[in-house]
Amino acid sequence: MLALPAHAGSADVGGYFRVMARPDFQGGNGRLGYWNLYGRLMNEGPYGMLDLRYDVLEPIAGSTEPWTSVHARIEGASISNADPGNGSLSNFRLSQVYVKTGNVLLRDVVWQIGTLEYFYGDLGLYDMRPATVFYDTVGLSARYTSDHLELLLGFGDSGYRMYGSSYNSVPTPGGAARLKLGKLELGIGGEAKIEAGVAGNRNAPYHTPGVTYEDWIRGEVAESYLEEFGPELADYFPSPSPRSARSGKLVGYLGFGGFGPVRWNNLFVSLTQLHPEKKTTEIMLGEPLDIWVHDFTDQRTSLVIGDEIQLVLAPDRLDMAWAGLFGDQRDGDNQLMPTDFDRTYASTVLRLQGYPTETFHLLVETSLAREWSRNGNAFREHRDSIFSNTAGRADTRGLEIGDSDTRRTWQLKGGVVINPLGPGIFTRPSLRILYGLQASNVNNAFGNSFVETIDQFNDFDNTERHVRHMAALEAEVWF
Known part of the structure; x- marks a missing residue:
């Protein structure tokens, strides 16, 4: 590949890693709780990511000369000796590959072909990006950027990300806009997914x-x-009828900061119409039977609102980050059974980090969360909750699970942090020695291998546990 001498190519490598040891003496999976609704700290596993960029033609500031760069990302959730995958490359994937070029056809417009993911920012305490478009999409986008405005238009296909080897084309148009007004930023975006029915x-x-x-x-x-x-009419089970499937997402963003103690505040909103499912399989007379379920899964929506503020309480001595998350998931087809598609959840996470020295820090974090099942009991408060249902009635064929429609979780985590690059809650690399405590109304509210039934012939008995604790040695780095 040839390049003009004035545009000599350059390569950059960046990445992110987190690895931890969390000896678990309570029969869990090395995480304090079920998921990062309670904060990412001590609720996530190991992770690795490499970002690669090669400037085939380097951009020159103020120039209208064309430029182009190639990007790739490899990532996965496994590190040797730190999780069941033991760092196997089968746990990693080439998640992003794209080529960008600028000053071609239109000035200040960047063209991109490949994967198209675009997001407005992070909820750092949760490790979430609620306002994201084109996460599933490979295609073409054009992005215009000026001092105060950023506009993105894109079109592609999301079928492979959604269905893998059962691929069907899912054309996906969308776009995003971001307005920058000094210490204030506003953003709005969206996408639509359209899957046409094709008989046969x-x-x-x-x-x-x-x-x-x-x-x-x-x-x-x-x-x-x-x-x-x-059984004599088993061969006459109804054949499926073709459908067309549609889904979409709207996202919004508000950011402000840089005044008083406020370093920055991010507010994200996303409203998603989920894509219908394809099929499930049962067994009829020893043979697999496909049940196609478009009409049973086409009324699912998800609303997510997240906010995070970073405050300087005492310059170079004490920082605070405070975040909140709310989710409302609804399934218009389901009025019978508790599922993750029909629930609400809300939580708040507060982290304080103090700086006795430039590199030796103290960290305290607490979180409070509530998850509520709209369709009845989804949680087991006790080891024998499997026998209970609404009003304590036994119902072996009931669609409810356990004896509560609500899970309440509180966590407290604290310890020492070594940050070689100095103060900052999100300064990395970060080496942490932590101790965490969780209390929940739900029995064994963490990933585990306990027997959940109480059959008299079980070799392993069930246990009653509502308080959980563990220690952690963690390292996290951006580079």
Whole structure:
């Protein structure tokens, strides 16, 4: 590949790693709680990422000469000796590859072909990016940038990310805008996913007629059909009818800061119409039976609101980060069973980091979370909750699980931090020695390998535990 001498190519390598040892003496999986709704600290596992960039033609400031660069990202959630995957490369993927070029056809416009992910910022305490578009998409985008305005338009296909080997084309148009007004930023964006029905294509969306939602959610479609029509008519199970599937997302962003004690505040909003599912499988007379479920999964929505503020309480002595997260997920088809598609959740995370010296710091973080199931009991408060249902009635065929529709979780974490690059809650690299405590109304509210049934013939007994604690040795670095 040839380049003009004035544009000699250069390469950059960046990345992120986190690795930890968390000896778990309570039978858990090395994480304090179930997920990072309670804050990412001590609730996430190991991770590694490499970002590669090569400037084929380097941009020259103030010039209208074309430039181009190649980007790639490799990432995965496994580090040797730190998780069950033991760092195997099968846990990693080439998650992003794209080529960018500027000053071609239009000045101040950057063209990008490849993966297109675009986001407005992070909720650092949660390790989440609620306001993201084109996460699933590979295609073409054009981005115009000026001192105060950024505009992005894109179009691509999301089918491979969504379906893998069961690929069906999902054209995805969308865009985003960001307005910068000094210490204030505003953003809005969105995308649409359109999956056309193609009769005869086994990977297209379909729905099986004559199936009730309750039979499907119970996994009793085959059983009900045989009871009604008999095994002699098994070959006449209804064929699926073609459908077209649609979904989309709207995102919003508000950022401000740089005054008084406020370093920066990020507020994100996203409203998503989830894409319908394709099919589930049961067994009928020893053979697999596909049930196509477009009409049972096409009314799912998800609203997420997240905010995070970073404050300087005492310059070079004490910083604070405070975040909140709210989610409302609804399934208009489901009025029967508790699922993750029909719930609300809310939490807040507060972190204080003090600086006795330039590099030796003290950290304290606490979080409070509430998760509520809209369709009844989804959580087990006690080891024998499997026998209980609404009002304490036994219901072996019930669609509820346990004896509570709410999970409440409180965590407290603290310890010492070594930051070689100085003060800052998000300054990296960071070496941490931590101790964490969790209390929950739910029994064993963390990943574990406990037996959940209380059958008299179990070799392993169930346990009752609502308070959890563990220590952690962690290293986290950006470079």
